[in-house]
Amino acid sequence: MNEKVKEFREYRAAMNEKILAADNKVMKRIFNLDTNTYMEGALSTKVKEMLGLVSSMVLRCDDCIKYHLEKCQEQGVTTDEMMEIFAVANLVGGTIVIPHTRRAIEYWEIINQEA
Structure with a gap:
């Protein structure tokens, strides 16, 4: 596995x-909301993960971007679809998102080489 x-x-x-070990009720509920939000519903889990990735890129959260890249891969997102996701994120977020796109492409390539 890549380092x-x-x-x-x-x-x-x-x-x-x-x-989670801190047993804080609010933090546990936030984690639970996150889990439930990405479950299959009117929108597929795949679409929700793509939305999560765009949001994470616009908010410039590299940890969130990596997480959603992995989830998108699990959901069968193709590289062509990923490039369109990156396009939407950069359009909405502006050029400040470009460095995050660079790191996202690098991580996407790494996780796809390992798959």
């Missing part, structure tokens, strides 16, 4: 475990 991917996954899992 960048491994490091991201391990760090995220460890920190989520610490957050």
Whole structure:
């Protein structure tokens, strides 16, 4: 497994475990809302993950971008679809999103090489 991917996954899992171990009711509810939001509904899980990725790119959250890239891959998003997702994010977010797009493309290539 690529070191960048491994490091991201391990760090995220460890920190989520610490957050949830604190047994804070509000934090647990936020995590639960997040899980429920991305479940199949009127919109497919695939579409919701693509929306999450665009939102994360516009908000410039690299951790969120990596997470949604992985989820998009799990949902069968193609590279052509991904490039359109990046286009929407850059149109909505402006040129400040370009550095995040560069890192997103790099991560997308890495996780697809490993698949």
